Amino acid sequence: MFDSLSDRLSEAFKNFKGQGRLDEKNIQAGLREVRLALLEADVNYKVVKDFVEKVKERALGQEVQKSLSPGQQVIKVVNDELTELLGGEQEGLQLTKGKLSKIMMVGLQGSGKTTSSAKIALYLRRKKFKPYLVPADVYRPAAIDQLHVLAKQLDMPAYPSTTEMNPVDICRDAMVKAEEAGCDVLLFDTAGRLHIDEPLMEELSSIKEHCSPDEILFVADAMTGQDAVNVASTFDDKLDVTGVVLTKMDGDARGGAALSIKSVTGKSVKFVGVGEKLSELELFYPDRAASRILG
Ligand code: GDP
Numbered sequence: 580m581f582d583s584l585s586d587r588l589s590e591a592f593k594n595f596k597g598q599g600r601l602d603e604k605n606i607q608a609g610l611r612e613v614r615l616a617l618l619e620a621d622v623n624y625k626v627v628k629d630f631v632e633k634v635k636e637r638a639l640g641q642e643v644q645k646s647l648s649p650g651q652q653v654i655k656v657v658n659d660e661l662t663e664l665l666g667g668e669q670e671g672l673q674l675t676k677g678k679l680s681k682i683m684m685v686g687l688q689g690s691g692k693t694t695s696s697a698k699i700a701l702y703l704r705r706k707k708f709k710p711y712l713v714p715a716d717v718y719r720p721a722a723i724d725q726l727h728v729l730a731k732q733l734d735m736p737a738y739p740s741t742t743e744m745n746p747v748d749i750c751r752d753a754m755v756k757a758e759e760a761g762c763d764v765l766l767f768d769t770a771g772r773l774h775i776d777e778p779l780m781e782e783l784s785s786i787k788e789h790c791s792p793d794e795i796l797f798v799a800d801a802m803t804g805q806d807a808v809n810v811a812s813t814f815d816d817k818l819d820v821t822g823v824v825l826t827k828m829d830g831d832a833r834g835g836a837a838l839s840i841k842s843v844t845g846k847s848v849k850f851v852g853v854g855e856k857l858s859e860l861e862l863f864y865p866d867r868a869a870s871r872i873l874g
Contacts, residue, residue: 580828580853581837581872587616588657589874595650606638606653613657621804621835626664626842634660658873664838665865666847670822672699672794674708679754680764681790684824685783685814686798688771691826691852693722695798696768697729698852698860699824704735708764711757712737715746715786716770726768733857736760746770746782750790767792775810780817787818795820796849799840801832808839815844826852829859837868 591612594605610631617627637660638653647655674680682699684692693716700710712730714737716722723740730737738753750767757765769786772779787795797820799807807825814820823840828851841847848863 580832580851581620581834581868584616584620584834585872585874587619588613588872591616592650592654595653601638601649601653603639606635609653610635617838620833620838623805623808623835623839623843626839629842630660630664654873658869661838661869661872662866664842665868666841666863667865669862669864670847670849671862672703672849673821674703674764674793676708676763678763679758680708680794681754681767681792682764682794682796683767683769683783683786683790683792684796684798685769685818685820686771687775687800687810688719688773690771690798690800691824692771692798693725693729693768694855694857695796695824695826695850695852695860696726696766697733698857699796699850700735700764700766701733701857702850702860703764704733709762710735711753711760711762711765713750713753713757713765713767714738714740715749715767717742717744717746717749718770722768722770729857736762747785747789750786754790775813783818794822796822796824797846798824798826799836801825801828801834801836801851802830804833804835805839807836808843811840811844811846815846820844820846822847822849824848824850824852825863829853834872 594609614631634656637656684696686692703710714723714726740749797811797814825848851861851863853859
């Protein structure tokens with residue numbers, strides 16, 4: 580993840596490294612390369628513009644730190660601003676032990692919702708929660724089967740949804756069944772479509788209204804870059820999501836989605852999916868991601 584961006588930025592930094600003194604002119608030249616590297620990585624153009632402005636402002640206003648060369652100082656500013664861009668602090672799930680918690684997974688079809696539901700369930704079990712999986716996509720029998728297969732693989736209970744049921748009824752009844760089964764966190768794997776449509780948004784709003792989830796996680800396929808960011812904004816406008824799961828970060832995603840989502844939506848990436856296996860889920864740490872990008 581981020582490999583080509585990382586290579587491009589280290590090229591850009593060569594412009595700074597040899598400089599004895601930094602002035603507006605050579606900062607400008609170096610930042611032009613940084614700008615191109617970010618645009619090539621498919622970062623939203625407005626995000627890139629703001630980012631470069633901020634770095635320039637801070638780099639020019641820097642007090643000279645004796646321990647760092649001028650070039651190193653600019654690189655440090657880029658690092659700090661990248662961390663900020665990626666979301667600042669790591670944000671875990673906001674769940675309260677001892678009460679029934681609910682996580683609603685939303686996103687387009689194929690984004691990785693079902694897989695991520697099972698991955699998060701496994702993550703939570705390791706944190707001593709007792710997860711209950713809820714297939715709430717009644718439009719595709721394969722989606723229900725898929726979550727049941729994953730639940731079996733994890734030896735976890737799942738709601739016996741069928742395609743004849745109503746998704747809101749499924750989620751409401753599942754809360755009762757989960758408590759009866761001694762579970763304390765539900766994962767609602769909701770329906771996705773290939774594109775956003777109004778009936779789906781209505782259905783998701785209705786589930787939200789009736790079940791008051793603690794977390795609404797928008798699942799985005801990192802490979803779709805800017806599209807993922809646009810779709811995230813629409814879901815967020817309708818549902819006020821609480822965080823993002825970026826999947827397929829093990830592929831050759833250029834990083835644009837990861838770098839734009841927080842500034843465009845204001846919502847943090849909480850997890851990244853880094854493979855098809857259920858253990859291949861990581862908490863997202865903006866500072867570590869920034870260091871990785873800068874190599
Ligand atoms: P859904 O339609 O949103 O429920 O998507 P699925 O969970 O069925 O995932 C769609 C495809 O993406 C499946 O083949 C998953 O194995 C795959 N997938 C999901 N997450 C990841 C990931 O982090 N990395 C990789 N490489 N594949 C993933």
